[in-house]
Amino acid sequence: MGSWRSRPVALVLILLAGLLAGILLRPTGYLKPAEDVVFTLFAPLQYSFHWVSTRITRGIETIRQLGTLQARVNELQQTVDRLMIENLRLREAEIEATSLREQLQFKLANPTYELLAAEVIGRDPSNLLHYILIDRGTEDGLALGMPVVTARGLVGRITTVYPHSSRVMLLTDPASSVNALIQSSRATGVVQGQGRGDLTLRYVEQNEQVQVDDIVLTSGLAGNFPKRLVIGQVRTVQRSDVEMFQEIVVQSAVDFDRLETVLVLQGFVPVD
Amino acid sequence: MTEGSAINPYLATASLLVIALLQTSAMPSLSWLGVMPDLMLLVVVSWSLLRGTREGLLWALGGGLFLDLLSGGPFGAATLSLALSSVITGMGEFNVVKDSLWLPLASSLLVTVVYNVAYWGILQATGRSLHTVYTLLRVMGPAIMVNALVMYPTYWAMRWLHQRAS
Numbered sequence: 001m002g003s004w005r006s007r008p009v010a011l012v013l014i015l016l017a018g019l020l021a022g023i024l025l026r027p028t029g030y031l032k033p034a035e036d037v038v039f040t041l042f043a044p045l046q047y048s049f050h051w052v053s054t055r056i057t058r059g060i061e062t063i064r065q066l067g068t069l070q071a072r073v074n075e076l077q078q079t080v081d082r083l084m085i086e087n088l089r090l091r092e093a094e095i096e097a098t099s100l101r102e103q104l105q106f107k108l109a110n111p112t113y114e115l116l117a118a119e120v121i122g123r124d125p126s127n128l129l130h131y132i133l134i135d136r137g138t139e140d141g142l143a144l145g146m147p148v149v150t151a152r153g154l155v156g157r158i159t160t161v162y163p164h165s166s167r168v169m170l171l172t173d174p175a176s177s178v179n180a181l182i183q184s185s186r187a188t189g190v191v192q193g194q195g196r197g198d199l200t201l202r203y204v205e206q207n208e209q210v211q212v213d214d215i216v217l218t219s220g221l222a223g224n225f226p227k228r229l230v231i232g233q234v235r236t237v238q239r240s241d242v243e244m245f246q247e248i249v250v251q252s253a254v255d256f257d258r259l260e261t262v263l264v265l266q267g268f269v270p271v272d
Numbered sequence: 273m274t275e276g277s278a279i280n281p282y283l284a285t286a287s288l289l290v291i292a293l294l295q296t297s298a299m300p301s302l303s304w305l306g307v308m309p310d311l312m313l314l315v316v317v318s319w320s321l322l323r324g325t326r327e328g329l330l331w332a333l334g335g336g337l338f339l340d341l342l343s344g345g346p347f348g349a350a351t352l353s354l355a356l357s358s359v360i361t362g363m364g365e366f367n368v369v370k371d372s373l374w375l376p377l378a379s380s381l382l383v384t385v386v387y388n389v390a391y392w393g394i395l396q397a398t399g400r401s402l403h404t405v406y407t408l409l410r411v412m413g414p415a416i417m418v419n420a421l422v423m424y425p426t427y428w429a430m431r432w433l434h435q436r437a438s
Contacts, residue, residue, distance in 0.1 A: 122296040124343050127307050127411045128391055128402065131344035133296065159344060167344050174400045174407075195407045197306065257306045 099261050102151035106263065113226075114267030116140060118148075120259045121165065128195060130173035132156075132259060137164045145224065145270035148262050152253040153230040154178070154218060155262055157270070166264075171199055171231070172256050179221040180231055180250075185209045188219050191231050191250060197257075199232060201248035208246065210237050216250050223271030279327075279437040285334065287433070291315050292338035302422070307414035309422040310387060312339055316354050317361050317383050318423075318430035321375060325362025332358035345391075346398040353390040357383040380423035381416055388412045 025031040062069075107115055118140075122133035136142050138161055148155040148168045156176060160167040169176050176193040180201060187208035189201045201216060214234040220227030232252035239246050291312050299308040312335045320328025336351025343350060361379055388411060395402060 122342070123300045123308075124345065125292065125295045125312065125339045126343055126345055126350065126391060127310070127415055128388065128395060128407065129343060129345045133342075169344060173344075174395070174402045195402045195411075257300075257303060 103261070103263055106149070106151035112267075113265050115263045116142070116266050118166075118262055118264055120262060130170040130176075130193060130195065130256065131159070132168050132170060132262075134166050134168055134262060134264070135164070136264060137162045137166050139163050141266055142166050142264055143269070147225050147229065147265045147268055147270075149229060149265060150254055150259070150262055152255075153232060154225070154252075155254055155256070155259065157224070158264070168262070170256050171252060171254075172197065178225055178231065179219045180216050181219040182208070182210055182234070183215040183217055184211070185214070188221065189245075189248070191216065198235065199250040199252060201234070201250050202245060204246045204248055206239055206241075206244065206246055210234060210246060210248060212237060225270070226265065226268050279323075279433075283437075284331065288312075288315075288331065288335045288338055291335060292342055295339065296342050302418065304418050305410075305414040307411055307418060309418045310384065310415065311422065311426065312336075312350075313354060313357060313383060313387050314380060314419060314423050314426040315430060316358050317379050318376065318427045319434075320358045320361040321379060321427070322430055322434040325359065328358040328362060329355060345400075346394060349391055349394040349398075352394060353387045356390050357387045360386050376423050376427040377420055380419045384416050384419045385412060388415060 022031060065072075103115075103117060107113070116136060118134035118136040120132050121135045124131040134148070142158060142161050144158055144161055146158045148157060154171060156168045156170040156173070158166045159169045170193070171178065171191065172193045172195065174193050174195045178191045179188065180191040181188045182201075182204070185208055187204050187210060189204040191199050191201050194200055204210060212234055216231045216234060218225040218227060218229040218231060230253070232250040232254075234248055235251040236249045237246060238248070295308075295311045299311050302309055316328060316332045316335055319331045332354035333351055336348075336354040339350035339354070340347045361383055388408065392402060392404075392408060
């Protein structure tokens, strides 16, 4: 038998016959088993070739882009930096907006108060004392004894006033005391700072009905604070037969460690 | 410790003023459990360890006055508490191994207790009734921790200043 090379006509005829068979058989489905065998055998090879060719193409592409790659990295880094700064700025703006919204709601709910917003610019250098420094003073119309609040409740009162700043004694300071009343029972007492986060309501007689979660407000007695400012909520009540008064712990809704902006009740003139 | 040549008084005053302002403005952001590091105390103690009791006491008096000006508490409370802390650091200086790596840490622990107890005593004496045990533990416990953490950076910064001044 001669080689295929010596019989090109026969080879062409066989291929043409195959082509014709394919054209005729594929629509009828008779070619499917043969196709399955071919694809089963060739699929792994096809995958390997595709994998290699893709890597080569990417490699060539990378080499081509190598000149511009560093510039692209720098450009993307700049974009990331810009977006990070923008993200931080937006987060700050969101916090500020929330704070301003709360202040606005407080102002709308208390239209009779003349309020002045102030930024907290410093704290007392001692951990045992609870004072803050705000960026408003006599030049802004502030005076000694003016109450300071946030939308969450009473913060304290101004104890020293300078031309452009003021010192505020927080409710938590041990020297702070505010005449208060329980909203539901109208029982009166004095809220004192303890040098820690919570406050103590003293001088409430044993026969007064005080429940946990009762709201504690300023009573306005003694004229140091206006009436009905929220101080906090009753957290615990201790009654004792041998004591004249109840021992009541009050939790303020104000986070005294994270004060950033406060409101000064300018219209209120304390009686000293 | 050997005492070097005295530091320029203007530089010392400016440094103490900056430290006092940092104490009231930047330190609250490093608070842990509501307690901030006593930067001025750590600076005074570091200076006492590096330059001796005399200079340490001078810094305690100068720094204390700035703190008292910025504080709402009784005037002199910070100055006296810092001075006492400085003197006690100076006394301990002769009894511990000099140049020990642990010396700043041990000093910060000791003076945090001394400073807070002294300050608390002055507040009590001036009519501010603090909830004794709770307040001391609530303030002193976290203060010991935060001061220990801030002590080494402070000590290294003061050592740099000490070497520049010598």
